[in-house]
Amino acid sequence: MVELRITVTLKRTVEDSEGGSVLKALKLLGYDNVKDVRTGKVYFITLTKGSKKTGEEFCEKLLANPVINECVVDG
Amino acid sequence: MVELRITVTLKRTVEDSEGGSVLKALKLLGYDNVKDVRTGKVYFITLTKGSKKTGEEFCEKLLANPVINECVVDG
Amino acid sequence: MADKDHSVVVEISGKGPEELLRISREMQLGLSVEEMRRAASFFEMEHRDPTDVEMQAIAQAWSEHCSYKSSKLHLKKYIFGIARSKALAEGDAGLVSLDDDLAVAFKIESHNHPSAIEPYGGAATGVGGILRDILSMGAQPVAVTDSLYFGTKKIKGFPSPKFIENGVISGIRDYGNRVGIPTVSGGICYSEFFSPNVLVNVGCVGIVKKNEIRSSAVSEPGIKLIIAGGKTGRDGIHGVNMASAVMESGNENITTVQLGSPIVKEPLIHAVLEANRKGLVYALKDLGGGGLSSVVGEMLNAGGMGGKVYLDRVPLKEVNMLPWEIWVSESQERMLLAVRNSEVNKVLEIMEEWDIPAAVIGESEPGGRLRIYFGNRKVLDLPTEFMTTPELYDRRSSIKEKKVVQWLPKYPADFGKVLLSLLSDPNVRTKEFAVRQYDHTVRGSTVIGPFSGIVGREGPTDSSVLKADWDKEVGVAITSGSNPFYSAIDPYLGGRAAVDETVRNLISVGAEPLGFSDCLNAGNPEKPEIMGEFIEMLRGLHDSASILDIPFVSGNVSFYNEAGKRRIPTFPTILGVGRVKDIRNSVTPDFKEPGSSIYLIGVPTTDLGGSLYFRRLKLPGGRIPYSDPRILKRRGWNLLKSIDSGLVNSVHDISDGGIAVALSEMTLGSNVGASLDISSLGLRTDFALFSEPQSCWLVDVKPGLDGKFSDVMGEDSIFLGKTGGSEIIITRGEENVLKASNASIIRRWKRGYT
Amino acid sequence: MKRDVRVAILTMEGTNNEEEAYQSFRHSDSSPEIVHLKKFENRTRRLDSYDVLFFPGGFSAGDYVRAGAVMAARIRAKIKRDLENFVEDGRPVMGSCNGFQVLVELGLIPDTGKSYAVEAALAPNASNRFEARTVYLNVRRGNCLFLDGFSDGEIIKLPIAHSEGRFVPRDSDVLRRIVKEGLNVLTYVSGSGKEEGYPWNPNGSEHNIAGICNRRGNVLGVMPHPERIFSRFTETDWTRERRGYDIGNRFFESAVRFIREKY
Numbered sequence A, B: 001m002v003e004l005r006i007t008v009t010l011k012r013t014v015e016d017s018e019g020g021s022v023l024k025a026l027k028l029l030g031y032d033n034v035k036d037v038r039t040g041k042v043y044f045i046t047l048t049k050g051s052k053k054t055g056e057e058f059c060e061k062l063l064a065n066p067v068i069n070e071c072v073v074d075g
Numbered sequence C: 001m002a003d004k005d006h007s008v009v010v011e012i013s014g015k016g017p018e019e020l021l022r023i024s025r026e027m028q029l030g031l032s033v034e035e036m037r038r039a040a041s042f043f044e045m046e047h048r049d050p051t052d053v054e055m056q057a058i059a060q061a062w063s064e065h066c067s068y069k070s071s072k073l074h075l076k077k078y079i080f081g082i083a084r085s086k087a088l089a090e091g092d093a094g095l096v097s098l099d100d101d102l103a104v105a106f107k108i109e110s111h112n113h114p115s116a117i118e119p120y121g122g123a124a125t126g127v128g129g130i131l132r133d134i135l136s137m138g139a140q141p142v143a144v145t146d147s148l149y150f151g152t153k154k155i156k157g158f159p160s161p162k163f164i165e166n167g168v169i170s171g172i173r174d175y176g177n178r179v180g181i182p183t184v185s186g187g188i189c190y191s192e193f194f195s196p197n198v199l200v201n202v203g204c205v206g207i208v209k210k211n212e213i214r215s216s217a218v219s220e221p222g223i224k225l226i227i228a229g230g231k232t233g234r235d236g237i238h239g240v241n242m243a244s245a246v247m248e249s250g251n252e253n254i255t256t257v258q259l260g261s262p263i264v265k266e267p268l269i270h271a272v273l274e275a276n277r278k279g280l281v282y283a284l285k286d287l288g289g290g291g292l293s294s295v296v297g298e299m300l301n302a303g304g305m306g307g308k309v310y311l312d313r314v315p316l317k318e319v320n321m322l323p324w325e326i327w328v329s330e331s332q333e334r335m336l337l338a339v340r341n342s343e344v345n346k347v348l349e350i351m352e353e354w355d356i357p358a359a360v361i362g363e364s365e366p367g368g369r370l371r372i373y374f375g376n377r378k379v380l381d382l383p384t385e386f387m388t389t390p391e392l393y394d395r396r397s398s399i400k401e402k403k404v405v406q407w408l409p410k411y412p413a414d415f416g417k418v419l420l421s422l423l424s425d426p427n428v429r430t431k432e433f434a435v436r437q438y439d440h441t442v443r444g445s446t447v448i449g450p451f452s453g454i455v456g457r458e459g460p461t462d463s464s465v466l467k468a469d470w471d472k473e474v475g476v477a478i479t480s481g482s483n484p485f486y487s488a489i490d491p492y493l494g495g496r497a498a499v500d501e502t503v504r505n506l507i508s509v510g511a512e513p514l515g516f517s518d519c520l521n522a523g524n525p526e527k528p529e530i531m532g533e534f535i536e537m538l539r540g541l542h543d544s545a546s547i548l549d550i551p552f553v554s555g556n557v558s559f560y561n562e563a564g565k566r567r568i569p570t571f572p573t574i575l576g577v578g579r580v581k582d583i584r585n586s587v588t589p590d591f592k593e594p595g596s597s598i599y600l601i602g603v604p605t606t607d608l609g610g611s612l613y614f615r616r617l618k619l620p621g622g623r624i625p626y627s628d629p630r631i632l633k634r635r636g637w638n639l640l641k642s643i644d645s646g647l648v649n650s651v652h653d654i655s656d657g658g659i660a661v662a663l664s665e666m667t668l669g670s671n672v673g674a675s676l677d678i679s680s681l682g683l684r685t686d687f688a689l690f691s692e693p694q695s696c697w698l699v700d701v702k703p704g705l706d707g708k709f710s711d712v713m714g715e716d717s718i719f720l721g722k723t724g725g726s727e728i729i730i731t732r733g734e735e736n737v738l739k740a741s742n743a744s745i746i747r748r749w750k751r752g753y754t
Numbered sequence D: 001m002k003r004d005v006r007v008a009i010l011t012m013e014g015t016n017n018e019e020e021a022y023q024s025f026r027h028s029d030s031s032p033e034i035v036h037l038k039k040f041e042n043r044t045r046r047l048d049s050y051d052v053l054f055f056p057g058g059f060s061a062g063d064y065v066r067a068g069a070v071m072a073a074r075i076r077a078k079i080k081r082d083l084e085n086f087v088e089d090g091r092p093v094m095g096s097c098n099g100f101q102v103l104v105e106l107g108l109i110p111d112t113g114k115s116y117a118v119e120a121a122l123a124p125n126a127s128n129r130f131e132a133r134t135v136y137l138n139v140r141r142g143n144c145l146f147l148d149g150f151s152d153g154e155i156i157k158l159p160i161a162h163s164e165g166r167f168v169p170r171d172s173d174v175l176r177r178i179v180k181e182g183l184n185v186l187t188y189v190s191g192s193g194k195e196e197g198y199p200w201n202p203n204g205s206e207h208n209i210a211g212i213c214n215r216r217g218n219v220l221g222v223m224p225h226p227e228r229i230f231s232r233f234t235e236t237d238w239t240r241e242r243r244g245y246d247i248g249n250r251f252f253e254s255a256v257r258f259i260r261e262k263y
């Protein structure tokens, strides 16, 4: 069994509107110490066999669009 | 500056239809070695000051619903 | 007969009341001592003790949620008999006839308890559930509606109102948008009444060819039962029991929470409709509360059949599920299709094409007994009739006599200011922040949606209108009516007012009302005063609907909307459906041109109890406005005639905030102002402008057609003034009463929303 | 006799607009068929037996990963070559909303460079909300075959309903080429025809881009939904306008006419 954690975020250069909303909401809750919020999706994938490499293939073929996304695979 | 990574997932008892959909897609792409996919949201939060504790407060107040979610804060 | 590993025998014979109650509690059956006794005496006659599967099956079927045991007697007395001949059929949803070959299926249902615990999933699965009810009739769902009631106060132990509101709206958005059915109508009401008991009343409307209407009864032996759609899991077990009890606190550790899976439902709708269109389906029913247990029992019992079911053939999400769990699981997105043996393969092929799990799990048999097997062991053997028919209750009721006290408010100094404050009240101002997150144009048949007017500055509409068929001009109008503020003061008149509002809204777009579906919201029925209010409400619905001769073809009762000392008022949400003969004649509230005449249909009232004006002034009590169905009928049907003959430009009904607010709303989407003289209305100016008389409309008549219009409307129409200009100017003879610019009106109504 | 124009409307779980797309093509004098992606994947249907291909809107596979991602990945895995042949053959391909997202994910649009590289994305709306409203669009026909029935500079109205519609090009080169070649055939404008911000541009799209056509003029992707307006009585403000035409059909009629004339 191989457990992968794949995190897909927006590139720094792309505006993260969800992150913006969360930031605003936290400030409204009184947290003035919040400086920045970025959001992303995370996939916990269990493979019967495979490696980090397989996870990178998943990023490329499905989970990320290279124009806007960054994809990080943790094994 | 404090950097937090907050991961919000569905509890195991709650069906994750997004995970199910990704699982199906990966199988259709020919990956028979995928056994399970669970999905979640991740927030990268920058604080001017604070601690993991603050992150836990964010979970409780905004980011997660304890009835369906699990929330993990990495500092 | 029970299997040690999978199913156990429950020893109830000869047990005393305390023992019985303990068993009920431990197994989470939610049955009372009397009900446990009734079960026990049945099994004594059978000379055996029940299995756990049997006790769970009985508990589901006898729950308040599934059986209507507290309300049925009263529903029969007051509701079921009205205009029976106009209801085409009833089942999971009701049907009325639209034209020679089309019928409309519709229903409204509450998803209150699940939404209070997990607002996102609760609301989403509410939409999922009501879609299934429409699908069960063989109908194509064409519209979703959502009437939402949010609290305004944080209650300790419960999530904050904002959290609940966001969750509910997102849940409806994500489910409705993903299944591709437009959410076109509904309402959002804010009041302390709903802290912490949030109410989510969701409706669905479908269209079906009359020769494709499916029943849910199996009345022949040898008919195969196919379960199709989502797989069965442990999720949703005991949901109905939860909805049949008072909430203790908001974050109970409950395992019944589900989020729903629109992506399973979407193809399921296609597949089921395809099988039905091809004539392959004998009977059809959805799996909702009580799961397989309810649906199999009811399907067979309705046709006087028995049958057998093999639980190990049900496609499962998880291994090691116990037979009773499979039998009562409320997992979402499942349908049960009864199919003749010769068509089974064809149905399974269609499911396969759409990637939908499906399996034959059993069949009907003569004799009225249901037998359930797990492996080769029998785990349930009961007469379907006993299993599905609980004892009905005639619960104690009492009616509190209330003295009517109506305060006279201080005469306002500035009517313009009052108007603008009413327009920005959360219950009046735009709901676009929510409604624009709902796709209301998908399916390409939305003729009138939630908003109308100049693009970018639309105002609210009264009903939505959908084209019913691609090649015809006939339309279906959809709306909802409810006013918890009225009902809190007087449940009887509140019931009548809800009917009035529903009818008014339908007439406003040029639709002839065809039928209602009622969602009845109340507290704990074991309390006599709540039962009393409940009956009063039913009486109100009855007295209005029977004179109008409009049937309630479907509905739903939600009791136990209580938490701690807090409970909701007893009130209905009515989903109304109407026929627009030719959609090209339908009208919207936005003024169309300057220089046309504005008429009031009806007269203002001195009954201001529950009105928005009184609520803003924090004046409690008072008499609520009286709806007379005879007057509603006369005015409404005459107005329909005027609309049909093309005499009018725009129509809007008078509701929250009275004539002044209705008039303002007509300027929103048009940017056309108006000048009115209200001297002919009599009454104090604030009563004339802000009272909420029933059965009333504002109408803008096409230039040159005043005479014809007055002929049709007779004494019911009062000329008030003309459209035009960039402000609303109201005078009383020489006296200037109110002035507000179109710009300030829209700014206040939008309150920060762009 | 008139040539029969065969249209494939691609469906899979979660696509939603196939019904109105079907009606739109039917009203435009062609023979549409709703075809499940599966049938192309398992070769029980062949792309080249159709004249026009339409990718409807909706939420293919729930849009869970990213709008259109799963559908595009499946197509790329199984029928990429067939689809490229279809496009290179010059036959009309159109996608609206989710269909646009799929075309962009496949690299068929904007395709300013070589070999269908992914050059853009439709990111979450700047408002971070699903937006259902009516928008005004400025038409720049270029050589887009779907826009034959419009005139340059014409302002039209169409409904939108999406949460991921913000057009983001890969880099400034791609954007420059899009503009230079006039591929940005539909742009969001205000009621007065000017380029203004939200809500006229409902999603924050770069350069107010609402629709893009490829250089060859036979692949069009649009965020709005022409297929929902095959009858003028489904425009939001039809009760205010006594004149009117069924605007959506013009897209489909152009494609049908194109096939009849060229093939």
Ligand SMILES: Nc1ncnc2c1ncn2[C@@H]1O[C@H](COP(=O)(O)OP(=O)(O)O)[C@@H](O)[C@H]1O
Pocket: C145, C146, C147, C148, C183, C184, C185, C186, C187, C188, C427, C428, C429, C430, C431, C434, C435, C438, C449, C450, C451, C460, C461, C462, C463, C464, C655, C656
């Ligand atoms: N929760 C909702 N879901 C769908 N439509 C809604 C909802 N709330 C309001 N609407 C629609 O938006 C329009 C305006 O609503 P509202 O401002 O409450 O108007 P009114 O008070 O005249 O009914 C109506 O067409 C109504 O049906």
Ligand SMILES: [Mg+2]
Pocket: C461, C462, C505, C653, C655
């Ligand atoms: Mg109204």
